[in-house]
Amino acid sequence: VYGRKMEEDFEPVLERRIHYFTNYGEGLWHVAQRDIMWVRISKDAFAKGFRLKHIGEILFAKFKSEFSAIVDRVQVTIYSDEEKVKEMRETARGYYQKRDDRLKELRDEKVDTFYSCTLCQSFAPTHVCVIAPERVGLCGAVSWLDAKAAFEINPHGSNQPIPKEGELDGVKGQWKSFNDFCFNNSQRSIENVNFYTIMEYPMTSCGCFECILAMVPECNGFMVVNREHSGMTPSGMSFTTLAGTIGGGAQMPGFMGIGKSYLGSPKFVPADGGLGRLVWIPKALKENLRPLLEEAAENAGLGKDFVDKIADETVGTSGEEIMSFLEEKGHPALTMDPLM
Template sequence: MFEDIPVDVSPMYEGERIRAANMFVELAGPKSIGAELVQVEEDVEDGKIEVIGPDLNGMTEGEIYPFGLLIQIKGEKLEKELEGVIERRTHELCNYIKGFMHLNQRDQIWCRVSKEAVESGFGFEHLGKAISILFKEEFPIIEAISIKVLTDREEVETFLDNASKQYEERDAKARELSDEDVDVFYGCVMCQSFAPTHTCVVTPDRTALCGAINWFDCRAAAKMDPDGPIFEIEKGEVLDDVKGEYVNVNTVMADKSQGTVDRVYLHSVFGYPHTSCGCFEAVAFYIPELDGIGIVDRDYKGETPLGIPFSAMAGQCSGGKQVEGFAGLSLEYMRSPKFLQADGGYERIIWLPKAIKDSLIEFIPEDLADKIPTEEEANSIKEIRKFLREHEHPVVERLKESKKSAAQDVETEEVVEETATGSEFMVDEAPMQQVGYVPELTVPSSGGMKIIFKNAKIYAEKVIIKKK
């Protein structure tokens, strides 16, 4: 089946990482442009593979190139609504090819080809042939398939413009439905090869973290392939409709994560935020000094107000981890009326890149649009605080109320007292804002002892350390 392809093709290679030291070239990704698109067409020449632009043997080792992948399919049972579903499987199937790494989706794809694959004679025609075979195996309803691989910059730019319009048409359709209109949500485990404890919960108001799959796509996928990676979750009993907590969702999360995660809030970054894979389009992150939330997407090249770029932040919360104060999300979710509703929605957003703000401006409440700073107005905590005060952002009043409440409830300083055993410590409790979370923190102490906090949630209005 794959005899003419000079590298192995097998599910065993899914999850293969190609590091910079073993990379021949990089395709698309954060330093270039690219996109992938599946289209159902009436006229498709089966088996046709075109490479438009330099092939791998004409590329320079270590360079980064634009990359486009157009997959045209035909079949009596194929419908336009299946395009997004089949397109999302590109990620999984491309990773079956040894020496070819595929990350993300849509216009966020990021691919690498290994030196070993190129030395074996692997080229883009082989990529197209492998994808064609794999898609037909995975989806028997595909009767004909043709592939275009684009590496010429002008061709990729034109292709990207067209693909973006197709993505928007799909997303606009999904906005017509809300969570209250349905009895079924969907789960997706397509990213578990990279994030073993992650299950993406997709609802009408909450698209998949990758941004490539909405509720309609999931419905079509589950019907077409009931045993596939996308499956139904009966909505069932609602535990908290504001936070977005459901009994059945919790049960599925516990089962699919082997008990690692047993509780999830769909619309909050606090408490039990949704796990994050690695394909998410953006990250919501808590800024404790201002009791607000920032958003950063993978296209943003600078540092966030926390002093780290998107890549470092993504590394902290990806891989299927559930980290309070951080949550991967899709940009389409930011267009939902339920966007982080448990946290205050846009009234809690205090920073985001200008590119995101401009693209979402019609979905941001009009009275808040000028009150949320971007990197052009503020980058540091100090600059953001000044901007928020000058523009009377709602979070400023929230901070005032929080300080007032803390002042009323805390009339004396908290003192850490050693108990009679000399090895345990107690802290008087008081209602304050959470300012951090650490899985484990070791604090040195006198007398040869160490204080170890595990899974610590840290709350403070003020921290004072005194030597007695």
């Protein structure tokens, strides 16, 4: 895209709209974001003549019409060559990292406003995402800075400011203003939301989450599974089964969709014990996030070697299977207060 008023801070805002705009097409289905999104084209749509180029035409038209104030020119290129896609993916990941790094100095306590995101309500009508400086949207693609920029672009859009007013529980993270906003924008179905725990009134989940955080009661801790992992987990369910259970705008204590970077946040479920509660994570995700997790563990006083105390699928895929590993490693979750 090109525009005389276009700014680098607006790029992730427009990028996330690809999800929204693609789903305008009949027979088209787009979910998730960044480099892990899925797109499906129905057989009926293909039979009626729909081709890849038409995705480009949809995006071209919608970006020009909805962002005319900042976008003057649009060009859409769809790559299908695997090697070229991998090359472009690495370029994109560099931008993702740059965006994530901007948030490192921001703190929830230093701002008086969080932001909403209701972009996914076409899939999950009762879901309201609340984005804080230390908690990226569960899709992983909308940060507090992105939501702030989106509101500046379109004050009537899906990202709205929510003042932090009427603190009800500072530990669990509950404010009256957030409860009121979520209630009024969830078809009056979600009355209370805690932002620093998943055990009581957790934030709702749509279907675009990068990961799912779930309790493992046998181990007195939590597990996390990412969208790319297809195997079984200690919850007794795969990612797909879990997603079908907790998605759609449901509020389910002990389960919640999250963005990957939230695992490294100082505000990672602090009321539940924080990162020290994490007992299982897929090996590929653990290695991918190792620098982030090691830094977060050191900052939390858990020690850099904490990451190696977290079990993965090579150890086991049930609470019973991983318990001996956790005991051998001296995992801190085993000595914390009971989750339930």
